[in-house]
Amino acid sequence: MTITAEPRHGLGTRLAALTRVVDLGQGREDADLLTEATQLIIRAGNRLKLSSDHTVVALAGGTGSGKSSLFNAISGLDLSPTGVRRPTTARTHACVWGLEGAAPLLDWLQIQWRHRFSRNSALDKADDQLNGLILLDLPDHDSIRALTDTEADRLITGADLIVWVLDPQKYADASTHRRYVTELAGHDAVTVFALNQADRLTPEEVEECLADLRDLLAREGVEQPRVVATSAVTGGGVDDLRAELAESVSARRAGYLRLEADLDRLMLRLAKDMPAMLKVDPTIDPARRAGLTDALCDAVGAPAVGEALENVYGTRSIDWVGWPWGRWASRFRGDPLKHLKLGDVKDEIRTLVSDSVRAQPAEVDNAVQALSDGLTQGMPEPWQDAVRDAARSRSGQLPKVLTDELAEIAPPLDRVPGWWRLAKVWQLLLVLLFVAGLGVAGSIVAYGILEVGEPPAELLGDVAALPWVVLMMVSVLGVGLLSAIASRNFVVMAAGRERDQLERDMRRRVAGVAQDLVIEPVERELTRYNDYFAALNTSRR
Structure with a gap:
C-alpha cells in the first residue's frame, strides 16, 4: 500500500502514535512486534535527547574486509589495530570530530573511554567538513567473538548511518546480506556501501563488481544504493567516502532519518493487515x-x-x-x-x-x-x-x-384494585336482595297460599305480588351474572x-x-x- 500521497507526520508525532499502538495492541497484535516497537520508542527517545550536532557513523563488515584500515584512512591516524589480531579484540573504536557535547552520546553507545579518540576540527579543511562526526569501527560481525558478543548488532541498530565495508571476494556474502542488508531495506538515505580493497582489481573488474553489487542490492530492496569503491592501501576512493560522510554530517539529519527509516520498516510489518482493517462504529446501533x-x-x-x-x-x-x-x-x-x-x-x-x-x-x-x-x-x-x-x-x-x-x-x-372491592360489595348487595326476595316469596306462599296464619304485612300475603317477586329474583340473578361477566x-x-x-x-x-x-x-x-x-x-x- 503506497503512503506517499498522504501528508507525512513528524517523527515525534509518529513515535507518540506508536506508543499508543503498543499500549492498545497488547494481547491483540504480535507480541514480538510490540516488543520491537517498544525498543524502538526507547531508543528513539534516548537518541533524540542526545546531541543532534553529532552524527554516529558505523563502519561494519566481516573479517578481512579491511574495515579497520579504512577507519584509519578516514581518520588520518592509526587509531584502530589492523591485521590478524583485529578479529580477536571485539571492541569498538571511536574517532570524534568535535568532542564537545559528544560524551553523553558515547556513553549511551557504551564506547569505552580508552577506545575514544578525538580529531581537532581545525587540522585541515576536510576535517572541518567532518566536524560533528563520530566514526565507529565495529567488531567483525562474523568473527568467533561476535557469536557471543552482540556489540556489533547493538551498534548497527543504534548508529545514525551505516557504512557496509565489503571486499571483492565476499561482497555478496550471504551472512551480511541476509542478517543485515535485507533487514535494512528502505534505509537508503542512511546506508553507504564501500567496496574496499579495490586496489586488488583492475578498473574493469571494479566496474563489474560495482554493477553486480548494485544489482544485488536492488533485488534486496535497496532502491537507490550509495556505492563507493575504496582502497585503504592506496587511498583511492577514500575522499569520495569522506565526501559522502561530510554530506550527512553537514545536514545534521542522519539520526532523524535513521529513526524514520526504522519506524517505516517496523510499520510495514505492523500494518500487514491494514488493508483488512476498517474503521467501525464504536456505538452499537x-x-x-x-x-x-x-x-x-x-x-x-x-x-x-x-x-x-x-x-x-x-x-x-x-x-x-x-x-x-x-x-x-x-x-x-x-x-x-x-x-x-x-x-x-x-x-x-x-x-x-x-x-x-x-x-x-x-x-x-x-x-x-x-x-x-x-x-x-x-x-x-x-x-x-x-x-x-x-x-x-x-x-x-x-x-x-x-x-x-x-x-x-x-x-x-x-x-x-379498588373497583374489585366495589364489585364485590355490589354482588353481595344483589345476593342480599335475592335472599330478601326469596323471603318475601316464601311468606306469600305461606300466608297467601297455604294460609298458615295472619301475614304481618299485607304484601306478605298478596298472592298477586308473587310473580313480580319471582321476576325480581330472576332479574337479580341475571344482573349478578351479567355484572360478573362484565367484570x-x-x-x-x-x-x-x-x-x-x-x-x-x-x-x-x-x-x-x-x-x-x-x-x-x-x-x-x-x-x-x-x-x-x-x-x-x-x-x-
Missing part, C-alpha cells in the same frame, strides 16, 4: 441493541413469565368480581388456585423468574455470541477475538443479575395491561443489564480498535 434485548428476554423466558402472571391475576380476581353463586358452588370441587401456590406470591414469582433464567444459559451465550459476530465482520482476526472476549467478559454474571433484576419488578399480586371482561383487559407493563419493565431491566454487562465492554473494545487503527495510520504516514 439500536437494531442490534433491540436484537440482543429480545434474545435475552427469550432466554430468560420473559414472555412465559408475563403469561403466567396474567393468568395468576385473572384467576385471583374470581374471589372478588366473580359471580358469588358460581364461586360458592365451586367449593364443593377442588380448589382451582391450590396449584398456583399463592400463599406467598412474591416468593413464587421470584422462584418462577429465577428458574427461567437458570434454565437457559446456552441461549444467553448464543445471544451474546450473535451480537459479537455481527459486529466483527471485516476486522482482523485478533480484534474479532478481542470483541468476542469483551462481549463474554461478564456474561457469566448475566443469569444471576437478570434473576435479581426481574425478581425486583415482580408485581404485588396480593394488591386488590371478568374488565379483569381480562386489566390483566393484559398488567402483563404489557410487566413485559415492558422486564424488557427495560433486561436492556439495562445488557448495556452494563455486554454492550459497554463491547463498545469499549470497538473504541480501542478505532483508536488503534487511527494510531497505526498516524505512525505509518
Whole structure:
C-alpha cells in the first residue's frame, strides 16, 4: 500500500502514535512486534535527547574486509589495530570530530573511554567538513567473538548511518546480506556501501563488481544504493567516502532519518493487515441493541413469565368480581388456585423468574455470541477475538443479575384494585336482595297460599305480588351474572395491561443489564480498535 500521497507526520508525532499502538495492541497484535516497537520508542527517545550536532557513523563488515584500515584512512591516524589480531579484540573504536557535547552520546553507545579518540576540527579543511562526526569501527560481525558478543548488532541498530565495508571476494556474502542488508531495506538515505580493497582489481573488474553489487542490492530492496569503491592501501576512493560522510554530517539529519527509516520498516510489518482493517462504529446501533434485548428476554423466558402472571391475576380476581353463586358452588370441587401456590406470591414469582433464567444459559451465550459476530465482520482476526472476549467478559454474571433484576419488578399480586372491592360489595348487595326476595316469596306462599296464619304485612300475603317477586329474583340473578361477566371482561383487559407493563419493565431491566454487562465492554473494545487503527495510520504516514 503506497503512503506517499498522504501528508507525512513528524517523527515525534509518529513515535507518540506508536506508543499508543503498543499500549492498545497488547494481547491483540504480535507480541514480538510490540516488543520491537517498544525498543524502538526507547531508543528513539534516548537518541533524540542526545546531541543532534553529532552524527554516529558505523563502519561494519566481516573479517578481512579491511574495515579497520579504512577507519584509519578516514581518520588520518592509526587509531584502530589492523591485521590478524583485529578479529580477536571485539571492541569498538571511536574517532570524534568535535568532542564537545559528544560524551553523553558515547556513553549511551557504551564506547569505552580508552577506545575514544578525538580529531581537532581545525587540522585541515576536510576535517572541518567532518566536524560533528563520530566514526565507529565495529567488531567483525562474523568473527568467533561476535557469536557471543552482540556489540556489533547493538551498534548497527543504534548508529545514525551505516557504512557496509565489503571486499571483492565476499561482497555478496550471504551472512551480511541476509542478517543485515535485507533487514535494512528502505534505509537508503542512511546506508553507504564501500567496496574496499579495490586496489586488488583492475578498473574493469571494479566496474563489474560495482554493477553486480548494485544489482544485488536492488533485488534486496535497496532502491537507490550509495556505492563507493575504496582502497585503504592506496587511498583511492577514500575522499569520495569522506565526501559522502561530510554530506550527512553537514545536514545534521542522519539520526532523524535513521529513526524514520526504522519506524517505516517496523510499520510495514505492523500494518500487514491494514488493508483488512476498517474503521467501525464504536456505538452499537439500536437494531442490534433491540436484537440482543429480545434474545435475552427469550432466554430468560420473559414472555412465559408475563403469561403466567396474567393468568395468576385473572384467576385471583374470581374471589372478588366473580359471580358469588358460581364461586360458592365451586367449593364443593377442588380448589382451582391450590396449584398456583399463592400463599406467598412474591416468593413464587421470584422462584418462577429465577428458574427461567437458570434454565437457559446456552441461549444467553448464543445471544451474546450473535451480537459479537455481527459486529466483527471485516476486522482482523485478533480484534474479532478481542470483541468476542469483551462481549463474554461478564456474561457469566448475566443469569444471576437478570434473576435479581426481574425478581425486583415482580408485581404485588396480593394488591386488590379498588373497583374489585366495589364489585364485590355490589354482588353481595344483589345476593342480599335475592335472599330478601326469596323471603318475601316464601311468606306469600305461606300466608297467601297455604294460609298458615295472619301475614304481618299485607304484601306478605298478596298472592298477586308473587310473580313480580319471582321476576325480581330472576332479574337479580341475571344482573349478578351479567355484572360478573362484565367484570371478568374488565379483569381480562386489566390483566393484559398488567402483563404489557410487566413485559415492558422486564424488557427495560433486561436492556439495562445488557448495556452494563455486554454492550459497554463491547463498545469499549470497538473504541480501542478505532483508536488503534487511527494510531497505526498516524505512525505509518
